[in-house]
Amino acid sequence: MADFVELWTYLSATPLFGLTATLLVYVVFTAIYQESGQSPWLNPVLWSIVALGAALLWLDLPYQRYFSGAQFIHFLLGPAVVSLAWPLWQRRAELRRYFWRLIAAGFLGGAVSALSAYGLARLLALPESIAWSLIPKSVTAPVAMGLAQTIGGIPELAAVFAVLSGLIGALLGRTVFTWIRVSQQTEGWTRRGFALGTVSHGIGAARAIQVNPQAGAYAGLALALQVVLASLWIPLLFLWLGS
Secondary structure, three states: OHHHHHHHHHHHHOHHHHHHHHHHHHHHHHHHHHHOOOOHHHOHHHHHHHHHHHHHHHHOOOHHHHHHHHHHHHHHHHHHHHOOHHHHHHOHHHHHHOHHHHHHHHHHHHHHHHHHHHHHHHHOOOOHHHHHHHOOOOOOHHHHHHHHHHHOOOHHHHHHHHHHHHHHHHHHHHHHHHHOOOOOOHHHHHHHHHHHHHHHHHHHHHHHHHHOHHHHHHHHHHHHHHHHHHHHHHHHHHHHHHO
């Protein structure tokens, strides 16, 4: 028993612990997700977050110690996002044909998502700082944190809202698309993917890629568009309101 405690103390103190724990938990929940027929309610990202968070609380491990190892996966998020350019390159003729329509759809979708969240927060009489933090919820978390700080929100809270938006989109996207009768033909997959990437950023794009290549390509495009468009129109809007 003493040897086990000594081994555990050593492993939990090394950076390898965070990396190993993250990979192991994600592999387990991915296997469960595949066995279930890719049920959205068994999304491996969601349950990996829940399991790892519960483990850190139960073991009383500081997040900083865990992240010292898991930050390697965090670093890989950059190359992973860049890799989304490949399916877009394969569809470059479509993108040229519908360029301005995609820009308009991305801008309107992002604006409705942001302003409706802000309006709901004000309707519920939430503090202004929380309402500001909700505005960039549909942009990927690192960008959402920067935007929230610029407009007077709380960066850490904006990151939480962004992750929740991604998870909710990944969980409920298929149900909503079926309910509003978006087809599962080529054009339907384009609409599904673009909408999911617009409101649920990287987590939604990952879900779309798992379901259909066409949906995944357009979800990646929508993700990139939101980063660019939101980084422009949100600060400009607040600059104009402030003046």
